[in-house]
Amino acid sequence: MTAVQSRPRRHGMRATLLVLPAIIPVAIVVIGGIGTTVVQSLGLMPLVGTPALSVDAFESTDNLLGSALLSLGIAVVSTAIAAVVGFFTAVLIISGNWGGRIVGALSAAAVTVPHLVGAASVGLLLSDSGVLARILGIPPESWPALVAGPTWFAVIAEYAWKESAFVALIIVGTLATRITSYDETAAMLGASRGARLRLVLFPLAAPSLLVASAIAFAYTLGSYEVAWLLGKTYPEPLSVMALRLFNSASLTARPEAAAVAVITLLLTAAIVGVAMLGLRRMRAWQ
Amino acid sequence: MQIWLPFRRAASPTTARRRILPALATAAVTALALSACSAPTNTPSGPEFFDWADVQIAADGQTVKLWMWGGDDQGNAYVDDVLAPAAAAQGVTLERVPIADTKDALNRVFTELQAGRNTDGAVDLVWINGDNFRTGKQADAWFCEWTDLLPNMTLVSDSDPLLTEDFGTPVDGCEAPWHKAQFSFVYNEATVPNPPTTIEGILDWAEDNPGRFTYPAAPDFTGSAFLREVLYSVSGGYENVPSVYSDDAFAELSPALYERLDQLAPSLWREGTTYPATSEQLTKLFADGEIDMMMTYGPATLTALVENGTLPDTTRVLTVDDGTLGNASFFGIPSNSGNIAGAMVVANEALSVEQQVAKADPAVWGQFTVLDLDALSADDRALFDALPQSPVVPTFDILSQNANPELSAEWVPALDDGWRTTIAAR
Amino acid sequence: MSAGTTSVSLDKPVVHPPRRMPGDHGSPLTQSRGVARVLRIVSTALIALWFALPFLPLVLWSFANQWMHPAAFPMEAGTDGLTAAIANGGGLAFLHSLLLSLVVAVIATPLGAMAARALSRGHVRFGKAITVLLFSPVLLPPFAAVLGLNVLLLRAWVPPAVGVVLVLVAVAIPYTTFSMRAAYAAYDDGFDDAARTLGASSRLTLWRIHLPLIAPALARSAFLAFLVGWSDYLITLVVGGGHMITLPLIIASSASGVGNESSVAVLSLSAVIPPLILLGFIARTRNLDPGKQR
Structure with a gap:
């Protein structure tokens, strides 16, 4: 063992000790959470009766494909809106003038609202006899079916609203330390506003934009309150289906709920995995 | 195959690093082993009491967590301001846990039983009826045969079908009536x-x-x-x-x-x-x-x-x-509650004439009583007759005709x- | 575009330009003019409206004692909502929420910072696998926690309060780790090295050089972790098992009833205030840049 070799090794030991405290709680929660969900979906942890391995739960749930497509559709559209709005919001905030400050404060306020409250509030705003309809004086029968309508408008709007604020917060947070000097340098060298946005701001923001969008996407697929409160009765997104089954009066529905949860998890992991592969290709990261 | 020796020298940094993944794998296996064991077969039956005095002694100083749907301000206020002080007078602290859905309470109990936590459950008392009661009964989640001990159960008719069966499921002393409702x-x-x-x-x-x-x-x-x-x-x-x-x-x-x-x-x-x-x-x-x-x-x-x-x-x-359709709603006590005696005291107090009269007042909550009015003393009966009439809701007699x-x-x-x-x- | 400006003087020997934070005044160089200015004002107004609009029902309902359809505005203003919110235990729930969120932030922020520091220097074996693991809690649907995790925690006799903190810390770690990693990607190790070369102990370097430099990023990470605790409903309810009645629990149970709009609105608005105050503090956390003349 030579001295040259031992130095990186000491570094490695220190690095391991630095990472370990974060790994332990995450490992317990993720492995425990996924493990117990999978075990339940396979019928190995029944509420009553003896455990027996079976995949019945995955087969007995009807219209799974329709629900999966609906979940994906809602998540893709709302995440796309959130990414675009969030990016431009971040640009406004970083510009640092008074308008940016107002937008910064409002978007920060939006980040702090729990989704449950957001859903209740969007419902009060957009429903047939909601605040907007009242203020504009439009009677319920002429108001478009935004809440619980065929377009899932209110659900998508709520997610897009909350997640765009989140995307903006993440981008501002990661860029604030270095963006302005680059931007000023580019401006001094004569770059136009559009060119600065395209060639300086966007490439620098892209990695955090992608990560924030992936988080928003995963959240949208996994949460149920918004779709349950503002959505249509049928078809239902995966998360709503899982919770309905979990809360079902029959004791045997729990494995089915777990099966839907496992499918949601796989779907989320697959899509976020693709996004992360995209991230590795971006040079600005690292 | 390598055997682990307790006195082997401390692991070198390199091996320690290499152990992260195996350690994670071990954690995962332990987690699964912990969870995959079958649900405990002997569900708890709770403590045994000989008479009401026995219950009262055991209840003294207990804190009862009542899980109930929190979307009704009047109901919340009744429990906090009327029922809780009456329970406190008997040495039982009543704490309300507001939930958005009664299923949340039931699922908590199920999860505790799944995990083998049989004596220290977080739910002591639930406002419940219908399919929630039946599901709990199927899973042996209720403490049963306790309502006969309640002194105030004598005020309730034992032949009232609304109170002996809950949506067709025999009550069997697994829940104490609280109020009646009419669709x-x-x-x-x-x-x-x-x-x-x-x-x-x-x-x-x-x-x-x-x-x-x-x-x-x-x-x-x-x-x-x-x-x-x-x-x-x-x-x-x-x-x-x-x-x-x-x-x-x-x-x-x-x-x-x-x-x-x-x-x-x-x-x-x-x-x-x-x-x-x-x-x-x-x-x-x-x-x-x-x-x-x-x-x-x-x-x-x-x-x-x-x-x-x-x-x-x-x-x-x-x-x-x-x-x-008519039904009644009840108080259920999960079999794994750690405060069963206290919960029984609360359920008994809720069945007293004073509490049922107060709760039936439309200004307080307006819930229909479960007491057998014909069997009450003239004085007690007069208390119910003197209740103000709601301008919106007819009396229970009218509402429940041809129920x-x-x-x-x-x-x-x-x-x-x-x-x-x-x-x-x- | 004009480069004529007084704010940047090239001959001044600036070693390291002062870092900027959102909220600083924009420098004239990057300020738009003419049509671009109008466009910027319009887009600012639209985005402000986008974020403000969903607050409108909350603000209006907060002060509405009575507001029946189709009246355009509340018919009777008052504080019934506030009274009902307090009667339902809103005050205590507020304190519980505050305590829980602070504990989550205090634990998850250093853990995330340490992990990010190690990962960003590339000395960790299985670094990629660990990065994926630390990011994975965001993929876990909250109802998976309801379904399975709680059985595990109960079987292991983890006290409810500890369980809630454990799960929320795990959920917050992806946010703090990611946010700190981005900060470390832009961090200049030269300051630490210089301090060590000049004879400072590693502890002194950490406290006087390293931490002051990453303070703004730490504050932002702590804010994200605080939010995880602040807005959680399902985990507090299910894992906490009624031992912890936080603001979202009160809001959810009130919102599940009829005619509670005004108390729900009061509770919801009060839930926005503490994070905003926190954000105000963060905006004031400046890099205590050693290169900056003060």
Whole structure:
């Protein structure tokens, strides 16, 4: 063992000790959470009766494909809106003038609202006899079916609203330390506003934009309150289906709920995995 | 294969690093092993008490967590301001845990039992009835045969079918009655001057007035009860629907129900393309004047909602000739509660004349009493007679005329699932 | 575009330009003019409206004692909502929420910072696998926690309060780790090295050089972790098992009833205030840049 070799090794030991405290709680929660969900979906942890391995739960749930497509559709559209709005919001905030400050404060306020409250509030705003309809004086029968309508408008709007604020917060947070000097340098060298946005701001923001969008996407697929409160009765997104089954009066529905949860998890992991592969290709990261 | 030696020298940094993944794998296996063991077979039966004095001694100093739906301000205030002080006077601290759905409490108990936590559960007392009670009973989640010990159970009739069976499930002393409720249709007198008088009449009225009627999507409690009301109606009365569930009876009777609802759907709010998710959303539609008729399984709250201006002054309860479903709601004690004696004291106190009178006052909560009024002393009876009359909700006697018995709880998921696949998926 | 400006003087020997934070005044160089200015004002107004609009019902309902359809505005203003919110235990729930969120932030922020520091220097074996693991809690649907995790925690006899903190910390770690990693990607190790070369102990370097430099990023990470605790409903309810009645629990149970709009609105608005105050503090956390003349 030579001295040259031992130095990186000491570094490695220190690095391991630095990472370990974060790994332990995450490992317990993720492995425990996924493990117990999978075990339940396979019928190995029944509420009553003896455990027996079976995949019945995955087969007995009807219209799974329709629900999966609906979940994906809602998540893709709302995440796309959130990414675009969030990016431009971040640009406004970083510009640092008074308008940016107002937008910064409002978007920060939006980040702090729990989704449950957001859903209740969007419902009060957009429903047939909601605040907007009242203020504009439009009677319920002429108001478009935004809440619980065929377009899932209110659900998508709520997610897009909350997640765009989140995307903006993440981008501002990661860029604030270095963006302005680059931007000023580019401006001094004569770059136009559009060119600065395209060639300086966007490439620098892209990695955090992608990560924030992936988080928003995963959240949208996994949460149920918004779709349950503002959505249509049928078809239902995966998360709503899982919770309905979990809360079902029959004791045997729990494995089915777990099966839907496992499918949601796989779907989320697959899509976020693709996004992360995209991230590795971006040079600005690292 | 390497054997682990307790006195081996400390691991070098390199091996320590290499151990992260194996350690994670071990953690995962341990986690699965912890969870995958089968659910404990011997469910707890709880403590044994010889008499009421025994219970009172054990209860002294206990803190009882009452899990109850928190969406009703009057109910919350009654428990906090009236029931809790009375319990405190007997040495029991009553804490209310507000939940958005009673299923949350039940799921907590199930999870604790799944994990083998049999003596220190977080839920001591639940406000419960119907399919939640039945599910809990199937899973052996309730502490049973305790209601006979309550002194105030003598005030309750032991032959009242609403109190001996809960949606067809025998109560068996596994829950103590708290109040009665009657399924009620509600209409706006200003927009419906001549309301129908039968269930079939209500459906016809809905078809004559497109867009002015709807019902909550099953499995919402109220929406699900509406399905049973219509089932009775299309079957020619509750007598024709066997209370005990069988696949044959379902196959014979349910097609008429779904056919009628399918026919009704285009005349509903939003042409039946969607339904309110909860009875609260339904009430909101009524409050906003989007529909002119609605339904509720908790008419007690209507008085306060009219008074505080949520519902219009012209809100009235409709009594129908064919009668409506009636039920009672109860206090259940999970078998793994650590404060069973305290919970029994609270349940007993809630059945006292003073508490039942206070709770029946529309200004307090307006819940119908479970006490047998004929068996009460003249003085006690006078307390109930002296209660102010609600301008919106008729008395229980009028409301419960021709009351229909609830179907057994097995009917409920069957009808709900059928509704989802035939009507919601239309 | 004009480069004529007084704010940047090239001949001044600036070693390291002062870092900027959102909220600083924009320098004239990057300020738009003419049509671009109008466009910027319009887009600012639209985005402000986008974020503000969903607050409108909350603000209006907060002060509405009575507001029946189709009146355009509340018919009777008052504080019934506030009274009901307090009667339902809103005050105590507020304190519980605050305590829980602070504990989550205090634990998850250093853990995330340490992990990010190690990962960003590339000395960790299985670094990629660990990065994926630390990111994975965001993929876990909250109802998976309801379904399975709680059985595990109960079986292991983890006290409810500890369980809630454990799960929320795990959920917050992806946010703090990611946010700190981005900060470390832009961090200049030269300051630490210089301090060590000049004879400072590693502890002194950490406290006087390293931490002051990453303070703004730490504050932002702590804010994200605080939010995880602040807005959680399901985990507090299910894992906490009624031992912890936080603001979202009160809001959810009130919102499930009829005619509670004004108390729900009051509770919801009060839930926005503490994070905003926190954000105000963060905006004031400046890099204590050693290169900056003060």
